[in-house]
Each structure stands twice: as structure tokens, then as C-alpha cells.
Amino acid sequence: MALGVSGVVVMDKSVALSVDGEKSTVHAFGGTVGDVLDKQGIDLGPHDVVTPSADSPVDDGQTIVVRYGRKLTVTVDGKEREYWTTATTVGDALKQLGIRNGDGAVLSASRSQSIGRKGLDLRVSTPKEIKLLVGGKRSTATVTATTVEDALTQAEVRYDSNDLIKPGASASVKDGMTIRLDRVNRKPGTRTEAIPFETVVKQDSSLYEGTTKVEQEGRAGSRTSTYSFTYKNGDVVFSKRTSTKVTQQPVDKIVRQGTKARPAPKPKPAPAPEPTSQPKASTPKASTPKASTPKASTPAPEPTSSSSSSGLDTSRAAMWDRIAQCESTGNWSINSGNGYYGGLQFDIQTWLGAGGGDFAQRADLATREEQITVANRVYADRGLQPWGCAHAA
Known part of the structure; x- marks a missing residue:
């Protein structure tokens, strides 16, 4: 009987068991760690x-010693990788995996935070x-943010919903990138x-x-308009009129346009002796003794x-x-381009036929x-008959 008890005691072994750092003492009768x-x-x-x-x-x-494996998902500046570690804290895991985050890097969890069996992101x-x-103003900043929105916050740049951000607020931040706001x-x-006036023709x-x-x-005229102005970096880029009030009405310009038909030009009259003698008197030859006749010195036959x-x-x-x-x-x-010229509206035929060529080629060019x-001269031959405005005489 004593030998049997002694055999049981020999097979019982005291073993120290450490599971993820938690220690206990157990008795083992088996032959292997497993x-x-x-x-x-x-x-x-x-x-x-x-x-x-185990064997x-x-x-x-x-x-x-038993250490459970833990899944550690590490995202560095937007790039994700998965690791398995038996470390139970963030700091030990980074050290175990050889991940160096560099000076000034920011972690989403403290180095002392524990890593559970379910792992950690x-x-x-x-x-x-x-x-x-x-x-429109340039500057630089050093940030650890992963998004443009957070980068602007770290750089102490304030903005509102009207401002334009390029790239978008949710875009990833990369070293050396330019953010425009x-x-x-x-x-x-x-x-x-100003309100332009109209021209009315009667x-x-x-x-x-x-x-x-x-x-x-x-x-x-004039009007005062209210606008909604959109400014970008201080400059107007868009305007929309919201209301208008007329402060002064425009005044129409009224122009009267003639419709009265002009009298038809009369046939060329036969040249009178008096008008034909005048061109000779106005030529250089008029200074010769032959040109100074009594007839050439008389300009018109009218007694008045x-x-x-x-x-x-x-x-x-x-x-x-x-x-x-x-x-x-x-x-x-006046030269209105209608075939009649000068104050008395001579046509070319009447003007030249009455000796107007002594003074100018057309009446509007003469004094x-x-x-x-x-x-x-025309009056002496035909009276006021050629003029449509004879009644004004």
C-alpha cells in the first residue's frame, strides 16, 4: 500500500504556468507541455x-510560458498593414515588430495601452x-494630421462652409503637398x-x-439697383441683381423727318447776256482795256x-x-445728298446755268x-417760280 502511494507522488509534478504574464502553479501528471x-x-x-x-x-x-497572438492593424499616414504580435502593450508591440514611428509622430493610442485578445487598430x-x-497668401506648416481638414485645424486656419478647399477637406495629407483655401x-x-433714352421719329x-x-x-434716366456680390479673396467674381428702383425717368429724343416732296427741277434756261458777261469780268483778262467795256461792268439789269x-x-x-x-x-x-444744295436749294443744272460756276461748282460751296x-439772275429770268417756298418771300 505504501508503495502505491509513493508511485502516485512520484508522477505528480509541480509546474509554474504563465499565460500572458498571469502566473499560477499547477500539478501535472502528463509527460509533455502539451x-x-x-x-x-x-x-x-x-x-x-x-x-x-508543446512536445x-x-x-x-x-x-x-504561454503568449497569445494578437492582430495589430497599423495605419501609417493612410497606408494600412496587418501584424501578429504576442506583446500585450502598444509600446512592446512596436518594439517587437520593429516599427519605428520617428520623432514627433502621433499615435492613436498611448504606448502603455494594453492589446486585448481581439487585437487593436x-x-x-x-x-x-x-x-x-x-x-491668396502663402505660408508653410508642419502637421501630423492625416486629412486636409485636420491639417488646417492644426495650422490654425479658420474657415467656413462658403470657403473653397482644394483638395477636398477629406483628402489625405502628403508630405510637401499644397493646400489651397x-x-x-x-x-x-x-x-x-444710366437708362438710355429712346429716339422717336415723327x-x-x-x-x-x-x-x-x-x-x-x-x-x-437713372436707376439704383441692389446686387448680391460674391467675393473670392476680396475680388468680385459674381453679381446678381436683386431689386431695382428708377430714380429718374429718361426723356425721349423727338426728331421730325420731312416727307414733303421737292419740286421737280426745271429745264435749263437760255443764258441771258448779263450772266454770260460776268465770267469774263472775273477772269484775269478783265483787267485788259478790251474787257472794261460798259456792258461787262453792269452785273444785273434789275433796277433794284x-x-x-x-x-x-x-x-x-x-x-x-x-x-x-x-x-x-x-x-x-447744307448738302443733304438729295441733289439740292445750299440755302436756296439749287440743283446743279440751275446753278451752273445761271452762272454759279463763277463762284463754285455747287451752291453749298459758295457764300x-x-x-x-x-x-x-434766275429771278430776273423766271421770277420765284423755281422755288417751292416762294410763298415765304
Whole structure:
């Protein structure tokens, strides 16, 4: 009986068991480390570590160490990798895996934080030099942020929802990248604007065709408009009118346009002796004794004529002024392009036929006195019949 008890005592071995640092003493009757673990209900996975190995024999007083494997997902500046470690703290895991985060790096968990059996996700952000272009002003900053939004916060750049960020706020931060932020704001404002006047043309049967007369001058109006202005970095990039108030109405310009038909030009009259003698008197030959005949020195046959040594006949000047006022509003140099010229509206045929060529090729190129002289020549032959405004005489 004593021998049987002695045999049992010999087979019982005292073993120190350490599981993830938790120590206990167990009695083992098996022959291997694996037998001891099985008796304690410890199942080993492919990433777990046991020392000595599971097939090693067990000696009395031996220490068995079990370390469970833990999945550690490490994301460094947005790049993710998976590791298996038997370390129970973040610091030991980084050391065990040989992961160096560098000076100034920021961890999402402290180095002393424990790693449970379910593992841990760890984010590591290393320092990055970035360039900033904020509101048109350049600067640099060193940040450990992983997103543009966090980088701006670390760089103490304030912004609101109206501002434009490029790249987007959720974009990843990379060393040396440029982050641009445009300041955008909206403000109301007013503008005073001119309102152009309209030109109204009215037909007037009292004026000859081709002539116009301004009855009323136009005047621009004004209005005050309220706008919503959009500014980007202080410059206006968009404006939208929200309201308008007319402060002064424009005044139309009124122009009367002649519709009265001009009289048809009359046939060329037969040249009178008096007009034909005048060109000779105005030529250099007139200074010779032969040209100074009594007949050549008489400019017009009319007894009411007011003649001068220059060959001008300005008699009836007041009458011709009245007719010119009706024919051309008193414009002695008018050329409306309708075939009638000057204050008394001579056509080319009548002007040259009455000796107007003594003074100019067309009536509008001659002086008032020269036009009256030619008119008196026509009057001597045909009276006021050629003029549509004879009634104004």
C-alpha cells in the first residue's frame, strides 16, 4: 500500500504556468507541455507561442510560458498593414515588430495601452511639411494630421462652409503637398446705372424729304439697383441683381423727318447776256482795256439791284433769307445728298446755268452773297417760280 502511494507522488509534478504574464502553479501528471496545457483547457492557435514547445517533456518545478497572438492593424499616414504580435502593450508591440514611428509622430493610442485578445487598430501620423495658400497668401506648416481638414485645424486656419478647399477637406495629407483655401463671402451692394433714352421719329409733311429737325433733345434716366456680390479673396467674381428702383425717368429724343416732296427741277434756261458777261469780268483778262467795256461792268439789269465791283448782287437779300429759312432752315452750306444744295436749294443744272460756276461748282460751296447773286439772275429770268417756298418771300 505504501508503495502505491509513493508511485502516485512520484508522477505528480509541480509546474509554474504563465499565460500572458498571469502566473499560477499547477500539478501535472502528463509527460509533455502539451499534456499540461490540455489539462488546463488552453488551446493554442497558429499565432500563439508556448515555451518550451508543446512536445517538450515536463519536469518537476518547470515553468511553462504561454503568449497569445494578437492582430495589430497599423495605419501609417493612410497606408494600412496587418501584424501578429504576442506583446500585450502598444509600446512592446512596436518594439517587437520593429516599427519605428520617428520623432514627433502621433499615435492613436498611448504606448502603455494594453492589446486585448481581439487585437487593436493603431494609427500613426508622422510629421509632414505642407504648403498653404490661404486667401491668396502663402505660408508653410508642419502637421501630423492625416486629412486636409485636420491639417488646417492644426495650422490654425479658420474657415467656413462658403470657403473653397482644394483638395477636398477629406483628402489625405502628403508630405510637401499644397493646400489651397479661397475665402468666399457674399455681401449686398448698390449701383447707380444710366437708362438710355429712346429716339422717336415723327413724320412731318412741312419739311422736305431728306431733312430732319430735332423737336426735343433726349435725356438719359437713372436707376439704383441692389446686387448680391460674391467675393473670392476680396475680388468680385459674381453679381446678381436683386431689386431695382428708377430714380429718374429718361426723356425721349423727338426728331421730325420731312416727307414733303421737292419740286421737280426745271429745264435749263437760255443764258441771258448779263450772266454770260460776268465770267469774263472775273477772269484775269478783265483787267485788259478790251474787257472794261460798259456792258461787262453792269452785273444785273434789275433796277433794284445792289451791285458791287466784285460782281455780287445782294439785292432782295431779306427776301432770299426768308426763302432760305423755309428751304433749308437757313443753312447756306447744307448738302443733304438729295441733289439740292445750299440755302436756296439749287440743283446743279440751275446753278451752273445761271452762272454759279463763277463762284463754285455747287451752291453749298459758295457764300450766302454768291448764292443770292445767282438767285437774282434766275429771278430776273423766271421770277420765284423755281422755288417751292416762294410763298415765304
